Amino acid sequence: MDLAGNIEAYVASAARMLGLEFDAERTAAVSSAFALVCRIAEPALAYPLDRLAEPAPVFLPEEIA
């Protein structure tokens, strides 16, 4: 799979959806930054999360104390 090409295509179209205007140079730079997001995110995306797990939109530490 051409991951780099996929990322560049995703970045270009998602940016348009958000009203962000990128020229070719910025598309390349943001694609590189987005590739780093994808790489660092991998462990979270692979984590076997329970389908019904609740989120922590605001984390409350007392839940674990």
Add this chain to the structure above:
Amino acid sequence: MIAHEIAARVRAREVSAAAVVEEALARIAVHNGLVNAFTDVTAERARAEAAAVDRAIARGDDAGSLAGVPFAAKNLFGLAGIVTRAGSRIERTHAPARADAFAVARLRAAGAVCLGALNMDEYAYGFTTENTHDGPVRNPHDPARIAGGSSGGSGAALAAGFCAVTLATDTNGSIRVPASLCGVYGLKPTFGRLSRAGAYPFVASLDHVGPMARDVASLALAYDAMQGDDPADPAQARRPVAPVSGAVSGALVPRTLRVARLGGHFGGEGAARAAADRVAVALGANEEATFPDAAVLRAAAFLVTASEGAAVHLADLRARADEFDPLVRDRLLAGALIPAQWVHRAQKIRREIARRAGALFARFDVLVAPATPCAATTIGQDGLVLGGESVPLRPHFGVFTQPVSAIGLPVLAVPVPGAAAGLPIGVQLIGAPWQEAALFSAAAGLEAAGVCAAPLAAAFAS
């Protein structure tokens, strides 16, 4: 310039607050050019506040626990009359702050004197304080090196002796990383402990406010002064104030604490590993503990940070992207594009793993881990070799701090001076939620044993 000693001398009329502030302003005038810690020096304000402290003492009033102590705040804290630049060029086109941030007001109420605002990474999104608009903060221990970030000015101002307490914020490590690289103490309290009102936001789910200082007793005085209920912060927990100064003065024997060294993800290498091992041994740790799924938590914090951070700035990213710091802009733009499903997943992961991490505190009071993977690197350096692998330096400085703040646990970063070829390096003391006092007790023990200390950088010691 040790805060608790200054306060004691000012209160005892051995020195005036006015004299203390003049000495600090003189040091800043001579040396700030070398360090670039201050972006705004509020000399007029500082002199007026010092005069008020001296008048209170002359009247016989209680001038406060921080009477005459010079402090400064990361430039994302509101300071009345000063533009809150938050490390950016964009914000400085806005009107000056109308009021002090809550944390600033609390230090002022305790008698501290505000010297100004400190350099930082743009919008707090960085670990190196190589700010393109204001220039990099230079580490007082070696001006060719970074001070860490994003609260780089807050760390460097202490190591250079410009002030005795600084205010900072920590979302993924922004207090603990500069504390490590500048060799000073820093506290990231439990999430929700201290009000963030009046501090420019970065990531609502993860932002913390905290103090930095050159000794444990002064850090405790500042933290105690900063506590208090503030209805203006919706993320603050409604809990009673829990002072820690007693834990510092009364607990020189930390062996009553149950301490473990974190292994696995938190092992570290080289000087970072050795410093954490040394601290763990000094605290009587005889067990290694495993923090659950640290890499997963780090990834979750990274996703939440990038996405929420971008949301704050979306309008400016659309209209004036060229005005952002190039070191920050492309990461904010990439963050804006993260699929919502990934962020939902990250928030669920935080809660699920937090519950598992909580089980560790049934067995231990303090967990010991390195604060940074190495000591201060060279300004402009892009890469780092760790474990034989090349990694991008700037995001990697948070590898040990990010998983811990992701679940809101309190951390006190303690400095081990000269640990890495003459440079300091910091160690995290990680506690159970709301148990900051245990961390102060451990840190006071380490300080008393001579394991941890925050001497002025050699070039600034005279």
